[in-house]
Amino acid sequence: MAQVADKLDTGSPTAAEAAFRAARQRQIWRRRTLPLIGAGALLGIWALLVYGLEVPPFVAPSPQLVAQTLVSKFGLLMDNLLPTAIEAVCGFLLGNLAAIVIATVFVHKKSVEEAFFPMVVLINTIPVVAKAPILVLLMGNGMEPKIAIAALICFFPTLVNMVRGLESVNPQAMELMRVLSASKTEVFLKLRLYNSLPYLFSALKIASSTAVIGAIVGEWIGTTKGIGALIVQATYSFDSALLYATVIVGSCFSVSFFLLITLLERLVVRWNAPQVV
């Protein structure tokens, strides 16, 4: 076919093509180097301010001091990251699983959705810091309340997005399924579920970072282990370098978790799905 030939024909590179490739190469380099320059500049300003204004170390540490702490207290930081990571990941799995199951029920039983969805929205408006003490009172001082907080924080965005993804199916595709006499289960498995995947992943990406926030906020209240607990301890002992190092470790974990989900999304959603936020 003519179209196939067009697609396969790369041809010999002309001057215009070479120029285009060079411009593209420059563009890629810009995208790689400029963020690094930006980060470096901010670090420089930070160092300049701390040294220039002679800020005492208990108010704000220098970048160098933070780096030293990251190395010298690496063991302590990792010991505290582990429980937070477990809580965040468990909460993430639990909360999202519950959201997916309940969204499926909502889509199949409209009356259940109409009865409970307003409550879901209402509970979602309560801020995490307000939910956390309630759950600590209910579940004690162990990992459970932290997992519950992380799960709750993941649950609502995923539920809302999942319901939207399962329901916002192309009406003509629905008509097609009817013309094909497809059963409700077939419509769900062949159409709704795939349709919801881009929505689900956009919720999961949000949930991956909020789950960590949930676990940390949970640890603020009555725990001695975890990133959240370490933040509180470092603040009360004016150990600003440890505080900054802890925050960096926590956000590095968050970013890795986010990147993992993004990678998973690329593997699963291989078609050109519309970007949903």
Place this chain on the structure above:
Amino acid sequence: MPDAAPERRPLASGSAVVCDQVTVRFVTERRTVTALQNVSVSLPHGAFLSLLGPSGCGKSTLLRVIADLIAPSAGSVSVLGGTATAARTRRDLGFVFQDAALLPWRTALQNVELPLEVGGGSARGARKSNPRELLNLVGLQGWENAYPHELSGGMRQRVSIARALVSRPRILLMDEPFGALDEITRDRLNEELLRIWQETGTTILFVTHSIYEATFLGQQVLVLAANPGRVREIVDVDLPPQRDLSMRETDRFMKQAAHLRAVLETC
């Protein structure tokens, strides 16, 4: 109305589709819209009927009534001697949508295979064509593994035609399938559709708002008037069944199109 026995051979006599005094009303908060009013039409086996009319005349609604997607408010529809529902569950109906309605997460081939995966064992097992051969039939060999976003609008519509044909429907319902395509692609697909019609012997109902397309494709053109949607006239197209694009330059074709335009202007 008794359901037809699962008879596979085309019936020697009788009609493929009979609409008797079909009325469809849509009730909304503001008003009740009569999309179709007392529409009666009968279509012999193997016919190619174009449905032409201004927007809002109920062309698509009529197609959906026959496809058992909309239940008529009054009147009756008989498809292949039985109800529309029976015809649908037997896979006697194929539907081609305006925007192709391909599933974006499936490749061209997987989209064509969809009808063989859903809708209960007896219906999908009875008759089927080879999906790869169908892609060849619509001129898409080599594109089996392309995703819909990698295909042009015309190619997507070809895939959806192949999908509609895979369970060998005896009636093909097409809802403005080429409306969004450029003229050259449209012309080519019109010719290919005529070829497919002649090769498969399928009865085709084709909704369009192009006078030329309606004339070029149809043996008959059903002209509908709007508000409420009703039959204005059923025009027999006085052209030989073997047609190619050059025919559109002939006086005979021009006269036919002019006549349709005159009828359409009274709608």
